[in-house]
Every structure is written in C-alpha cells, then in structure tokens.
Amino acid sequence: MTGQKRIIIVGAGIAGLTTAFWLHQSGHQLLLIDAGEVGQESTWAGGGIISAVPPWNYPDLVNRWVSRSRALYPSMIEVLEQRTGIDCEYRTSGLVLTGWPMTAATAWLAANAVTAMTGPLKNFQPNLSSPEQDAILLPDVTQVRNPRLASAFRAWLDHQPIDLLEHTAVERVLLSHKRVQGVRTVRGDTIPARHVVLACGAWTDRILLRSGLDRLGIEAIRGQMLLYRPQPALLNHIINTPAGYLIPRQDGRILAGATVESVGIDRRPSHTGFQQLAEMAQQLLPALEPDCIELHWSGLRPGIRGDEPVCGPHDLNHGLWLQSGGFRNGLGIAPAAAEHLTQQMNQAVS
Numbered sequence: 001m002t003g004q005k006r007i008i009i010v011g012a013g014i015a016g017l018t019t020a021f022w023l024h025q026s027g028h029q030l031l032l033i034d035a036g037e038v039g040q041e042s043t044w045a046g047g048g049i050i051s052a053v054p055p056w057n058y059p060d061l062v063n064r065w066v067s068r069s070r071a072l073y074p075s076m077i078e079v080l081e082q083r084t085g086i087d088c089e090y091r092t093s094g095l096v097l098t099g100w101p102m103t104a105a106t107a108w109l110a111a112n113a114v115t116a117m118t119g120p121l122k123n124f125q126p127n128l129s130s131p132e133q134d135a136i137l138l139p140d141v142t143q144v145r146n147p148r149l150a151s152a153f154r155a156w157l158d159h160q161p162i163d164l165l166e167h168t169a170v171e172r173v174l175l176s177h178k179r180v181q182g183v184r185t186v187r188g189d190t191i192p193a194r195h196v197v198l199a200c201g202a203w204t205d206r207i208l209l210r211s212g213l214d215r216l217g218i219e220a221i222r223g224q225m226l227l228y229r230p231q232p233a234l235l236n237h238i239i240n241t242p243a244g245y246l247i248p249r250q251d252g253r254i255l256a257g258a259t260v261e262s263v264g265i266d267r268r269p270s271h272t273g274f275q276q277l278a279e280m281a282q283q284l285l286p287a288l289e290p291d292c293i294e295l296h297w298s299g300l301r302p303g304i305r306g307d308e309p310v311c312g313p314h315d316l317n318h319g320l321w322l323q324s325g326g327f328r329n330g331l332g333i334a335p336a337a338a339e340h341l342t343q344q345m346n347q348a349v350s
C-alpha cells in the first residue's frame with residue numbers, strides 16, 4: 001500500500017464496487033461502507049443488460065460509457081472469477097428490439113456505426129408473438145447475472161487489503177470550511193478521511209441533505225422483476241419492446257422486467273407490478289409457462305433527470321466525490337464511470 005490517504009466509499013453497490021476496484025488498482029487505501037451488505041440493493045435486483053434499452057432513448061454519455069464498459073467488463077470479470085471461482089455469467093447474448101419506431105432507430109444505429117441487423121422478428125428469435133414485426137438485432141450486447149456478480153465482488157473483497165464495513169449506515173459527510181473531514185455513522189462514530197465518494201444509489205440525496213448540502217435530484221425509481229423457472233431453448237437473445245423485456249439466463253431461467261415507478265424509498269413488490277410483468281411476458285412469449293414464476297422482487301434505481309449519471313467532484317466541497325445516477329443503466333456504465341472517476345481522483349488525491 002502506498003502512503004496515500006484513506007478514501008471512504010459510501011455504498012457497496014455496483015457504482016461503489018467498481019470504483020473500489022479501479023481506485024485499488026491505482027494503489028489507493030480504501031474503506032468501503034454499506035448500510036446493508038455488498039451488492040444487495042439495486043445491484044442485486046437488476047437485469048444485468050449491458051446496453052441502454054433502447055440505446056437511442058438515452059444520452060450520448062450513457063451510450064459511450066456502455067460501449068467502454070463492454071471493453072472493460074471481460075478483464076474485470078476475469079480478475080473476479082480467478083480470485084473467487086464464482087462464474088458471473090458474463091456473456092454475449094445479443095439484444096433484439098421490436099415494436100419501436102424503426103425510422104428513429106435505424107437513423108441512430110447508422111449515425112453511431114453500431115453493428116446491427118434488421119428484419120422480421122422471426123429471423124432472430126423463434127417462439128415470439130408477432131413474428132413478422134420489424135426487429136433489430138444488436139448481436140454484441142452482453143449481460144451479467146447480477147446476484148453472481150455481487151457475490152463475486154463480496155468474495156473478492158475478502159482477498160484484498162480494502163477495509164469493508166457492512167451494516168453500517170453513514171448519517172452524513174463531515175465538512176469543515178468546505179473540505180471533507182470524514183463521515184459520521186448513524187451509530188455516532190466518526191471516521192476521518194480526506195476524500196469521500198458518495199456511491200449510495202437511490203439514497204444519495206438523503207446523505208447530501210443530512211450533510212447540509214443541496215440535492216442532486218436523484219430519485220428512487222422502483223423496478224419490479226419476475227423470474228421464471230428454467231424453460232431451456234425458449235429464448236436465445238434478450239428481447240426488448242416498449243412494454244418491457246425478457247432476459248434468458250444461462251440455465252434456462254427467464255427474467256421479465258421491469259416496472260418503472262416513482263414511489264419513493266419503498267421496495268415492496270406489488271400485485272399490480274406482478275400482473276403487469278406476467279401479462280407482458282405471456283403476450284411476448286406465449287410458450288412461457290405462467291405457473292413457472294419462481295421469484296418476484298423489486299429494487300430502487302437511482303433515477304436522475306435527463307438520465308445523465310453524476311461522476312466527479314462535488315462543485316463546492318473539496319474531497320467530496322459523486323458516483324451515482326446510473327438509473328436503468330447502472331450495470332451498463334459502471335466500469336467506465338469507475339475508470340473515469342479514478343482518473344480524476346488520481347490527480348486530486350495525494
């Protein structure tokens with residue numbers, strides 16, 4: 001470990017974990033703090049699609065970072081898997097988009113030189129309703145299995161000289177004369193540090209407010225998901241329509257997602273959400289066995305107006321860094337955002 005001062009990362013979801021991964025590679029001394037357990041909030045709940053869906057509805061920054069993340073994921077996953085033996089099921093499964101206005105879609109694909117194929121849906125994926133409907137296949141889109149990725153990070157941390165405090169909620173960042181002094185936990189402990197990264201997802205604004213700072217405008221956006229028991233060979237690609245998506249896992253399980261609900265910090269799944277997703281899935285893939293639903297859950301995405309993630313220094317307070325606002329693309333952008341933040345912090349942290 002170099003003689004660099006300790007950096008505290010608040011939040012051990014994908015934003016905090018990838019930031020820890022990259023900062024650690026740069027030799028920084030880290031303390032990672034989470035109110036619960038590593039990767040068990042939105043990061044566990046997500047679908048793991050490494051693409052904005054559909055990409056043309058999101059800002060250029062998100063698409064650039066997804067593309068960069070797809071270049072970074074394989075080496076990160078290799079490190080995690082070699083260290084832990086946990087298969088994160090990171091793989092290329094392609095994304096089929098259908099039911100979207102084709103003119104805007106094809107214009108975006110051409111302008112961004114994205115590898116894509118167009119044709120009737122049946123050319124890319126059998127078993128779906130509306131086989132003659134226009135569709136686009138993005139063959140390079142990858143996915144990761146979120147709970148496995150979270151477990152791999154948790155096990156990786158055991159092998160690293162990175163301090164980890166779970167079940168420790170940070171109440172606020174301690175500031176004096178616009179400089180970070182550390183954090184205070186809800187138990188009243190003070191942990192000193194010269195630099196603090198807030199990577200606490202949907203809870204980011206709550207901590208900023210408690211620290212006497214302005215909100216960023218990050219809102220908890222609930223997303224519900226259904227998991228179907230293995231029905232092998234039904235689905236090869238991720239399928240996305242304006243009504244939702246289906247994701248085939250390696251073992252034949254299928255995920256149906258996701259609701260988008262502005263309900264505050266409340267991640268109780270609802271009967272309405274269940275019905276909405278089950279109907280969407282059945283309509284899209286009629287061969288799906290309706291009584292094969294194994295799990296129903298929800299998570300709180302860190303939503304932000306304009307869908308532009310926040311990644312960099314706080315405007316007014318030296319030593320305070322922000323890594324949040326991944327919204328529906330938090331897994332997709334995380335490695336690139338972590339790389340970006342690390343480059344900035346390498347220059348500022350001494």
Ligand SMILES: Cc1cc2nc3c(=O)[nH]c(=O)nc-3n(C[C@H](O)[C@H](O)[C@H](O)COP(=O)(O)OP(=O)(O)OC[C@H]3O[C@@H](n4cnc5c(N)ncnc54)[C@H](O)[C@@H]3O)c2cc1C
Nearest residue numbers: 011013014015035043046047048049170201223330331332
């Ligand atoms: C149903 C659903 C489907 C999704 N599908 C996809 C997808 O296919 N692809 C994609 O890229 N993204 C997807 N997402 C979005 C993605 O999951 C999120 O953007 C991402 O997980 C956000 O990561 P995060 O680290 O910012 O937040 P989180 O994973 O929520 O982590 C924040 C962490 O901060 C901790 N924390 C909060 N408050 C405190 C405190 N006071 N003190 C200490 N710790 C604290 C929490 O315990 C938590 O562990 C989906 C999300 C949902 C819910």
